[in-house]
Amino acid sequence: MKVKVFRKEHFNAAHRLYNSNWDAEKNKTIFGKCNNPNYHGHNYDLTVEVEGEIDQETGYVIDIKILSDIVKEQVTDRFDHKNLNLDVPEFKDLNPTAENIAVVIWNLIREKLDSKFTLTIRLYETERNFVEYSGY
Amino acid sequence: MKVKVFRKEHFNAAHRLYNSNWDAEKNKTIFGKCNNPNYHGHNYDLTVEVEGEIDQETGYVIDIKILSDIVKEQVTDRFDHKNLNLDVPEFKDLNPTAENIAVVIWNLIREKLDSKFTLTIRLYETERNFVEYSGY
């Protein structure tokens, strides 16, 4: 009897899209206004989905406080009010597209989440553009 | 050619989290402010997802009126403006966590829904905390 539990968090960050193997012109062509050298930014909404069995004593799949603390420690404290390209080591050599940010967040949460749970990440860059990653 | 049909409903209810096998102190430790003996409450949003074949005559998987009537009879009329712990028999001995409420709702709707349809329930306790159950 498996139930999925979802927790929604958010962080505000600056970023730019950029591939260091390309010259400025190609970066501009491929990434358009997202390539602005001075950065732009987003209110990122993050939904963390954890699937597991209901614990018969608590009635919880996972205490949402534990899940929320993992997200805070691994993601929000490190990404919120930051420049993803400059302040977050994972993006030193990785282009911070929504897709790549989702994979990085999935890995960061997976490290701390009990292996009995499955994990899916949904990341909203805007209300109209979002991505989802389940680890495979 | 299967299509999923979703119907969103809502109900407002009081509840508290509580395990009758534990003493007051342990209940307080585990459930925190959700354990308040005087109850608190939520606007629950409920999304009912039904998957099936499109009927070639109507163009419907299911007449949404039929689905909505099932939800009204089985869930809304019994849960809305109620105290889940005191007024809803299913929670007499079952802790009304979002997870357990979702399972109870799934069972209540499943009873009345044609067996040719699959059923998934998503229950929002708040915009930031929600759960999903598909019956297995």
Place this chain on the structure above:
Amino acid sequence: MKVKVFRKEHFNAAHRLYNSNWDAEKNKTIFGKCNNPNYHGHNYDLTVEVEGEIDQETGYVIDIKILSDIVKEQVTDRFDHKNLNLDVPEFKDLNPTAENIAVVIWNLIREKLDSKFTLTIRLYETERNFVEYSGY
């Protein structure tokens, strides 16, 4: 050059509508299902609106952290995960309709808010029912 600043907060609470001068039957007739003796509940969304001049040094009308701390101390810490009728002294003899809750919240915030600011409270009981109070 006056600007309005808005901060949105929320709290989850149980309540029932009830007039102690009326008998049970009249309470039931007037307040319907909102009169359930075992309470029901809501996710209350609260928008606090403060109008004032922009401070030339900070660029703020008010540091949102200060406003948020007032709301936390005066409202959220006292209302969240509570039973408004039983746990919040202001409603001992006052019916906790959305209208009355808004007036109580306005008074509680007004006490701590610098008198140079005007104050308006908007309180959402549900997405479809909400009220607004400006203190006069």
Place this chain on the structure above:
Amino acid sequence: MKVKVFRKEHFNAAHRLYNSNWDAEKNKTIFGKCNNPNYHGHNYDLTVEVEGEIDQETGYVIDIKILSDIVKEQVTDRFDHKNLNLDVPEFKDLNPTAENIAVVIWNLIREKLDSKFTLTIRLYETERNFVEYSGY
């Protein structure tokens, strides 16, 4: 390492539900107010979900501009501010229920979308009624 990418678009259209094999009375009985001969309408919200591998050079599964252009050409330009029954050839002999509209949209996008991607369509007729189709 597959990631799902979602793009949300919208269009406003008139329609009526109607089965040409039935007489007026039966149409009225089955489709109720949705059968109004003079039509009614909706703000349709459309979420297009594309799953694929992250391209190592761009960090994209698909350039959202390419996806958005396909939706514009195949769906929005043809459906927006139109009468689905009268102006969109696909519904000449097909009842424009949410289910059938979703299947039509899926087919229209599938034609232009690289076959390496999987495709799912979610169509909101209202906030409370929506459907999803994945092509099988």
Place this chain on the structure above:
Amino acid sequence: MKVKVFRKEHFNAAHRLYNSNWDAEKNKTIFGKCNNPNYHGHNYDLTVEVEGEIDQETGYVIDIKILSDIVKEQVTDRFDHKNLNLDVPEFKDLNPTAENIAVVIWNLIREKLDSKFTLTIRLYETERNFVEYSGY
């Protein structure tokens, strides 16, 4: 001690923008795709705002049930799942722009609403386009 009470309702309708004093070409030039002779449609969201004193016995400015019934009788029953141009007499000779619809709705509700209350109507044609009218 005046409080504003808001009630949100909705209706789905078809319409087209059209001025009968102009020829087809001028209508097309001015109203663009909103002039489609076959109509298009919207999910209209309507917020009705009523301001008045709190009744000391009920704690209500107005029983929301009374307000909701007025909106149902005067607006929803007459506009929902209708073609505004063809089915609603008020628009026989009046162009159903959001502005004009709001004025018509204000007049319809004002007829039935106790004169001790002030009335404001907000009408959302889409999430991005909306209007407000207060009767003067």
Place this chain on the structure above:
Amino acid sequence: MKVKVFRKEHFNAAHRLYNSNWDAEKNKTIFGKCNNPNYHGHNYDLTVEVEGEIDQETGYVIDIKILSDIVKEQVTDRFDHKNLNLDVPEFKDLNPTAENIAVVIWNLIREKLDSKFTLTIRLYETERNFVEYSGY
């Protein structure tokens, strides 16, 4: 017979809060994480409110296309996917708080908007923090 017309637009931008008359420490103390030298960012939602008489021929207060074009030319084209501190001349010596951004936007739109209309700007920095400015 005056009606308010609202148009919602959005832009994504990076910024930091900073007062050039203060040293780094004081900036850090007052502006906290919003002072990050590498910037952070937001999805800004902008609602432009214009009040005026309904034109009897068109049924419009203002053609929303004209209003939208003004916002695009004056605001979106200049702010979207930009760094407010570095790329937008108005903030060269002005701290880009939500309050100051709203005043700048109001002035930019006012320049191009017919003087017969009143103008109010609402700017959402996040869903929970927003400001409003009416020009006085």
